[in-house]
Amino acid sequence: MYFEQFSLDRRVLAGVQTVGYSTPTPIQQEAIPAVLAGRDVLGIAQTGTGKTAAFMLPILDRLVKEPARHVRALVLAPTRELAEQIHQATAELGRHTPVRSVSIYGGVSKQPQIAALRRGAEIVVACPGRLLDHADAGSIDLSRVEVLVLDEADRMCDMGFLPDIRRIIRRLPTNRQSMFFAATMPADIRSLATQILRDPVTVQIGTMTPVESVSHALYPVPDHLKRDLLVAMLRRTATGRVLVFTRTKHRARSLALFLKKRQGGRVAVLQGNMSQSQRQHAIDGFRSGTVDVLVATDVAARGIDVSDISHVINYDMPDTVDAYTHRIGRTGRAHQSGEAFTLAVQGDILMVREIEKAVGKPIERRRVPDFEYGDFSPEDQFPLWGQS
Numbered sequence: 001m002y003f004e005q006f007s008l009d010r011r012v013l014a015g016v017q018t019v020g021y022s023t024p025t026p027i028q029q030e031a032i033p034a035v036l037a038g039r040d041v042l043g044i045a046q047t048g049t050g051k052t053a054a055f056m057l058p059i060l061d062r063l064v065k066e067p068a069r070h071v072r073a074l075v076l077a078p079t080r081e082l083a084e085q086i087h088q089a090t091a092e093l094g095r096h097t098p099v100r101s102v103s104i105y106g107g108v109s110k111q112p113q114i115a116a117l118r119r120g121a122e123i124v125v126a127c128p129g130r131l132l133d134h135a136d137a138g139s140i141d142l143s144r145v146e147v148l149v150l151d152e153a154d155r156m157c158d159m160g161f162l163p164d165i166r167r168i169i170r171r172l173p174t175n176r177q178s179m180f181f182a183a184t185m186p187a188d189i190r191s192l193a194t195q196i197l198r199d200p201v202t203v204q205i206g207t208m209t210p211v212e213s214v215s216h217a218l219y220p221v222p223d224h225l226k227r228d229l230l231v232a233m234l235r236r237t238a239t240g241r242v243l244v245f246t247r248t249k250h251r252a253r254s255l256a257l258f259l260k261k262r263q264g265g266r267v268a269v270l271q272g273n274m275s276q277s278q279r280q281h282a283i284d285g286f287r288s289g290t291v292d293v294l295v296a297t298d299v300a301a302r303g304i305d306v307s308d309i310s311h312v313i314n315y316d317m318p319d320t321v322d323a324y325t326h327r328i329g330r331t332g333r334a335h336q337s338g339e340a341f342t343l344a345v346q347g348d349i350l351m352v353r354e355i356e357k358a359v360g361k362p363i364e365r366r367r368v369p370d371f372e373y374g375d376f377s378p379e380d381q382f383p384l385w386g387q388s
């Protein structure tokens with residue numbers, strides 16, 4: 001299948017060519033015709049499936065056909081990184097159209113955002129809190145929005161944005177097209193979707209299990225040897241970009257410092273207490289290749305749009321299977337493959353079982369050859385199902 005087979009405006013197709021996509025991903029194949037037909041869409045898909053273009057190409061197609069300089073499409077996203085990433089993707093895909101996009105998020109000055117809104121933009125990509133600030137101050141008019149997209153709606157709810165989302169929706173015309181994307185569909189998210197969407201087409205990409213192009217491995221380790229094992233893993237692995245997850249901001253910071261000492265300067269940290277420019281600096285370094293190990297927390301990593309992450313390493317076990325899925329969704333994106341390594345200490349056994357259930361098979365246990373485990377025997381830990 002080719003993008004030319006959708007009846008997209010030629011200026012929108014030119015954007016697809018510029019970014020270099022040749023064939024639509026599965027979610028694009030399913031969602032684009034539905035959105036072009038004006039339908040509401042419930043998309044159950046994680047990041048890395050190509051969902052941004054799945055909703056943005058038909059939006060651009062709609063907007064380019066009847067130019068008008070007011071806000072006509074609103075995309076809500078949980079983090080500034082994700083908002084910025086969607087805004088950038090929109091700018092690239094819409095490069096051959098006169099359609100303009102503005103990104104709106106907190107942590108930076110309002111003035112440039114107000115100025116951009118005054119110049120006129122048809123698409124606004126926003127985090128809920130700052131958008132409401134603008135709406136309350138009268139610097140944005142949401143009364144003529146035709147299309148609403150909630151991206152990573154499950155994450156937005158996790159982050160406590162639900163009341164803000166409801167307030168925003170009350171300001172929008174009821175007669176509009178809505179799209180709702182989430183990687184997971186717990187009951188509260190499903191009920192929000194039902195309230196927002198009208199007779200939606202459901203697009204589900206894969207089951208809600210981790211990406212299949214990723215291979216998984218478990219590295220049992222005693223707690224006090226975690227750091228050394230990670231260093232040994234990084235040394236042995238012919239890696240490109242490595243994203244390392246920790247449980248807390250504090251652990252991210254101290255692990256990054258430790259790795260910097262051991263690995264040199266090519267390590268950066270990404271966690272919620274950093275300023276927007278510090279975060280952008282870390283992400284830019286990772287993207288451009290001056291940084292090859294990025295240590296991040298779950299929330300901070302949400303918006304990273306770096307397509308060829310070769311390895312995700314769970315230095316700390318994620319708290320939920322969904323978090324595991326989100327983390328490793330960072331590798332093996334689009335059409336590439338990747339590896340997900342998880343360090344597991346004794347207390348992690350239940351979570352290992354949960355993840356294996358979701359993946360549908362046991363995760364391979366590995367030891368790092370030549371690593372000094374002391375009395376600890378990785379092979380004796382975490383027996384496979386049926387052997388315990």
Ligand code: AMP
Nearest residue numbers: 021023025047048049050051052307334
């Ligand atoms: P997303 O799920 O929207 O974050 O997209 C994940 C990555 O896949 C991004 O880096 C996109 O640029 C890339 N991508 C999206 N659609 C395609 C496509 N049809 N072909 C190749 N890469 C794509």
